[in-house]
Amino acid sequence: MIRKEDIGCIKLCDLIDDYPFTVSFFEDNGIETGTAMNMTLKEIFDSYSVDETEDMVLDFDRVCENLAEFINQMLSFLSEDEKIHSITIHPGRDKSGNPEGFSDLKISRGEVISIVGPTGSGKSRLLGDIEWVAQADTPTGRRVMVNGEVPDAKWRFSTSTKLVAQLSQNMNFVMDLTVYEFIKLHAESRMVEDAENVITRIIEQGNELAGEKFTPETAITSLSGGQSRALMIADTAILSRSPIILIDEIENAGIDRKKALALLLTEEKIVLMATHDPILALMGDKRIVIKNGGIAGIIETTDEERSILVELEKLDRKILSYRTALRSGEILSEIK
Amino acid sequence: MNLVTFSGPPSSGKTSVILKTIDSLKQRGLSVGVAKFDCLYTDDDVIYGKAGVPVKKGISGSLCPDHYFVSNIEEVLQWGLDNGFDVLISESAGLCNRCSPYIKEVRAVCVIDNLSGVNTPKKIGPMLKSADIVVITKGDIVSQAEREVFAARVNMVNPSAVIMNINGLTGQGCYELSTIIYMEDEKLETLLGKKLRFPMPSALCSYCLGETRIGQDYQMGNVRKIDMEDKK
Ligand SMILES: Nc1nc2c(ncn2[C@@H]2O[C@H](COP(=O)(O)OP(=O)(O)OP(=O)(O)O)[C@@H](O)[C@H]2O)c(=O)[nH]1
Ligand SMILES: Nc1ncnc2c1ncn2[C@@H]1O[C@H](COP(=O)(O)OP(=O)(O)OP(=O)(O)O)[C@@H](O)[C@H]1O
Ligand SMILES: [Mg+2]
Ligand SMILES: [Mg+2]
Numbered sequence: 215m216i217r218k219e220d221i222g223c224i225k226l227c228d229l230i231d232d233y234p235f236t237v238s239f240f241e242d243n244g245i246e247t248g249t250a251m252n253m254t255l256k257e258i259f260d261s262y263s264v265d266e267t268e269d270m271v272l273d274f275d276r277v278c279e280n281l282a283e284f285i286n287q288m289l290s291f292l293s294e295d296e297k298i299h300s301i302t303i304h305p306g307r308d309k310s311g312n313p314e315g316f317s318d319l320k321i322s323r324g325e326v327i328s329i330v331g332p333t334g335s336g337k338s339r340l341l342g343d344i345e346w347v348a349q350a351d352t353p354t355g356r357r358v359m360v361n362g363e364v365p366d367a368k369w370r371f372s373t374s375t376k377l378v379a380q381l382s383q384n385m386n387f388v389m390d391l392t393v394y395e396f397i398k399l400h401a402e403s404r405m406v407e408d409a410e411n412v413i414t415r416i417i418e419q420g421n422e423l424a425g426e427k428f429t430p431e432t433a434i435t436s437l438s439g440g441q442s443r444a445l446m447i448a449d450t451a452i453l454s455r456s457p458i459i460l461i462d463e464i465e466n467a468g469i470d471r472k473k474a475l476a477l478l479l480t481e482e483k484i485v486l487m488a489t490h491d492p493i494l495a496l497m498g499d500k501r502i503v504i505k506n507g508g509i510a511g512i513i514e515t516t517d518e519e520r521s522i523l524v525e526l527e528k529l530d531r532k533i534l535s536y537r538t539a540l541r542s543g544e545i546l547s548e549i550k
Numbered sequence: 551m552n553l554v555t556f557s558g559p560p561s562s563g564k565t566s567v568i569l570k571t572i573d574s575l576k577q578r579g580l581s582v583g584v585a586k587f588d589c590l591y592t593d594d595d596v597i598y599g600k601a602g603v604p605v606k607k608g609i610s611g612s613l614c615p616d617h618y619f620v621s622n623i624e625e626v627l628q629w630g631l632d633n634g635f636d637v638l639i640s641e642s643a644g645l646c647n648r649c650s651p652y653i654k655e656v657r658a659v660c661v662i663d664n665l666s667g668v669n670t671p672k673k674i675g676p677m678l679k680s681a682d683i684v685v686i687t688k689g690d691i692v693s694q695a696e697r698e699v700f701a702a703r704v705n706m707v708n709p710s711a712v713i714m715n716i717n718g719l720t721g722q723g724c725y726e727l728s729t730i731i732y733m734e735d736e737k738l739e740t741l742l743g744k745k746l747r748f749p750m751p752s753a754l755c756s757y758c759l760g761e762t763r764i765g766q767d768y769q770m771g772n773v774r775k776i777d778m779e780d781k782k
Contacts, residue, residue, distance in 0.1 A: 242672040242706045243679075265774070271675040271748065280679075284709040338722060346726045353577070353725065371712050373701040379694050388665055388692050399668070400695040403702035446693045454694060 215289070218282035222256040222274065235288050235405065239281060244270065255281070291374040292405065298377070298457040299323060299361050301344065301484065306355030308508025309336070314356075316509050319502075321484055323457065326475060328495045329488040331504030337488040340504065341460045344486065345378040346370060354507065379456040387434040387442060393417060394430035400453055412452060419448035423474050440469045447474045451481045461487035472497070472527075493530060496523040551630055552637045553738050554731050557650055557677050558661035560643045563687035565594050566718030567661055568639055569601055573721065574728035580636040585626045587642035589615045594641065604633060615642065616649040617750060623653070624741045631739070637732055650677035652747040656738075657731055660711075663688040664700050671703040676748040678704070684711045685727065687718045 221229075226247055229236050240247045250258050259267070259274040267273075272280070300322040305314035321327055329337045339354060347358045347369045360369065360377070369377045389396060397416050401409040413430075421427050424444035428437060437445065447469075450459060459478055475497060478485050489495050496519055503511045515523075536546055558564050572582045583604040586594045590609065598605040606629060610618035619642055630638035644650060644660075652658040660681035662670070665688050671678060678684065684704055689697045701713055712730065716723035755771040 239706055242703070244672070268749070272679055273748070276680065280707075280709050284706070287705075287709060338720070342722055342725075346723075351729055373705045373713050376698075379698075380689075381694060382690050386691055386693075387696065389668065389696060396695070400699055403699045442693075446695065450694045454698065 216282050216285050218275075218278045221278045221282050221285075222259075223254050225252055225254055226258075227251040233285050233288070236281065236285065239284050243272070243277065243280075245277075287372065287374060288405075290368075298484075301377075301458065302359040302362055303344070303509075304357040304359065305509065306350070306352075306357070308354075308506045310506060312508065314508040314510075316512055319509070319512060320362075321486070323482050323484055324479055325500075326479065326485045326487070326498045328498035328501040329486060329504060330490070330495050330501055335504045336507040337504055338462070339507065340502070340509070341378075341380075341462070341486065341488060344458065345380075345460065347377060374455075376456045378458045378460055379450050379454040381447060381450060381459060381461045387437070389434065391434055392430065393420075393428060393432050393434055393437075393445065396434050397449060397453070400449060404453055404455065406453065416445070416448045416452050419452065419477055420445040423447060423470050423477070425469070443469050444474075448477065451478045451483065457482075458484045458486065461485065461489075493523065493526050496520070496526070551627075551635055551738050552657075552732055552736050553627060553630070553640070553741075554637065554657045554659060555640045555642070555652060556659045556661060557642050557644045557652070557681075558685075559663075559666065559674070562661045562663045562666070563685075563716075563718035564641050564643070564661045565597055567685055567687060567716055567724060567727070568641055569598070569603070570718070570721030570724035571728045571731070572601070572603055572639070574725040575637055575732060578728075580732065581634065582637045582639060583630050583633055583635040585629075585638065585640045587615060587619050587622075587640065589643065604635075614646075614649070614750075616644075616646075616651045619651040620746065620750075623651070627738070627741055644674070644677040649750055650675065650680065650748065651750075652676065652680055653741060654745050654747050656741070656744070657682050658747070659683045659685060659727075659731065661685045661687060662704070664692045664697060668699055668703050671700075671707050674707075679708050680747045681708060681711055683727070683730065684708060684713045685723075686713065686715050689715045690717050690719065 226240070230247070237247070245258065255278060256274065262270065300320050303319045305316055307313055329340060331337050336354070343352050343354055343356045344358055346352060347360065347365050348354070348356050349364070350357050359365065368375055387396070391399065394413060397413045398409060401412055406412050417430055424441045426438065426441060428441050428445070434442070471494065475485065487494060487498070495501055496515055498515060500512055500514050502509055503513060539546055556564050556568055568584065575582050584598050586592055586598070586605060586607045588594070588607070588609055590611070592607060592609070595605045595607040606626060608618065608622055623640065626640065627638065642651070658681045660678050662674070662678060662684065664686055686701060686704065697715060701715070704713055714723055714727060716727060755773050756769055761768050
């Protein structure tokens with residue numbers, strides 16, 4: 215822990231020695247370090263002319279406060295050894311105010327839970343409750359525990375320790391970067407140690423999931439829908455520190471969903487997916503049924519359902535191969 | 551009454567987020583009014599009106615919109631008190647990235663979107679750097695990785711803020727926001743005597759006063775020049 219009262223009297227070079235990550239803080243906040251290495255923040259601010267102070271846009275006190283906060287956040291992030299084993303959802307009420315039809319639901323690392331229910335029934339609200347680590351302070355009145363206990367507020371408010379990563383329905387990239395540059399940028403923001411290895415792994419895994427291959431030099435904006443999704447899943451599985459992954463439908467096109475789930479699971483994630491697709495719904499260990507805003511029941515996937523899943527997957531592959539054939543101008547014949 | 555000021559670049563999602571947040575506040579039985587400040591034009595008053603939210607709009611025209619804000623906020627606050635609102639929200643578009651009329655001890659929310667590019671956070675001045683809450687919108691159209699990178703960059707320039715990702719279209723996150731912007735025991739009666747968090751620029755040059763001719767002879771007052779010397 216470092217205090218904001220002390221930070222103004224430490225030389226920049228000493229700060230940077232002790233906390234190398236402060237380099238990017240000084241850079242992003244427009245504090246020139248080059249010539250000022252032997253000065254303290256106090257001395258730097260005292261040396262500013264009126265114009266320069268105005269250009270800084272922050273005063274000395276605020277910069278000290280921010281820097282101390284930043285260093286303390288990073289220290290706790292880097293020493294983070296706390297593991298999330300499970301989350302537990304305590305029931306609330308549905309839209310009519312009736313209590314929900316389940317007793318506590320515990321979800322552990324490595325589990326896949328699907329969430330089913332009609333449009334508007336409250337699937338996204340449930341995902342929202344988990345992301346916000348609700349404590350009876352959302353419309354549903356649910357409580358979400360982490361490792362069986364009332365969670366620390368950092369799960370709500372810290373950007374570096376987010377409980378939840380979301381794979382959104384709509385998967386576009388907007389940055390103008392190559393695949394390699396993009397993942398590197400992400401890795402840097404996550405402060406990973408062996409960045410190069412991690413980048414290679416993500417690109418490899420992404421290519422495993424995607425139908426058509428891409429290279430590190432491909433511009434991310436020119437990836438196809440399937441390739442983008444594949445890269446995004448690989449990146450989230452491997453780089454995101456969040457223990458929980460929320461998925462609002464993984465679309466079918468151009469990506470191997472089974473492998474995608476398997477990848478997320480080898481990375482020890484808790485996976486929750488809201489879906490209308492029977493294949494995805496049955497891939498879960500359990501499924502949560504939502505009606506009228508409340509959890510109406512929790513169903514474990516039965517053996518019979520698992521054999522139905524095998525049939526569905528066959529059907530899925532059949533449709534896929536017909537589609538591929540049609541796209542390449544062939545005339546279809548019955549596949550056995 | 552509570553006063554909450556929302557600022558953010560044009561089209562970042564301020565109105566969308568405010569409207570969805572008002573829904574959540576109303577659900578809890580609170581009455582809310584909005585004051586919209588803009589520079590040349592806005593339709594937001596119509597949008598708020600349609601949603602049944604009482605609204606006042608102010609167009610700064612030829613004046614600096616942030617100076618205009620500070621000169622009018624006390625009157626707007628009194629309008630809110632007269633109407634008996636529990637919460638008064640002000641929305642203003644940050645136009646020059648330099649200013650922000652945040653007031654000390656008045657909750658300040660900055661709304662910025664994921665599409666604006668990873669270098670944007672360090673380009674925006676006090677509007678972002680001295681906000682209490684930073685709302686990041688349009689996460690639905692970028693990847694998880696981009697969301698994480700963007701939030702990390704925002705955190706770098708304002709580590710003290712609460713940073714929230716909110717979807718302005720679906721309102722995901724707005725209920726949560728509504729719980730942290732309203733303080734039941736806060737009873738604001740006037741802004742007299744309160745101070746801005748950061749001074750506005752001290753600019754006052756001949757062009758502020760209507761000069762149109764270009765050239766050194768016409769430049770008076772606070773003039774600054776680009777350093778044109780090539781560095782050795
Ligand atoms: N996809 C997406 N679009 C959004 C989101 N939030 C807002 N928008 C859209 O962005 C556009 C601008 O939103 P507004 O809420 O009007 O933005 P504003 O900041 O109030 O704009 P001004 O008041 O004109 O400066 C609208 O078309 C919104 O529907 C979001 O989270 N995701
Ligand atoms: N228990 C509840 N009490 C009160 N409101 C609720 C409850 N559950 C959900 N809601 C509200 O109902 C609305 C619809 O819910 P939500 O968006 O989660 O549906 P969905 O299942 O995700 O729908 P879709 O399939 O269309 O995405 C939201 O405004 C949500 O806040
Ligand atoms: Mg939904
Ligand atoms: Mg608006």
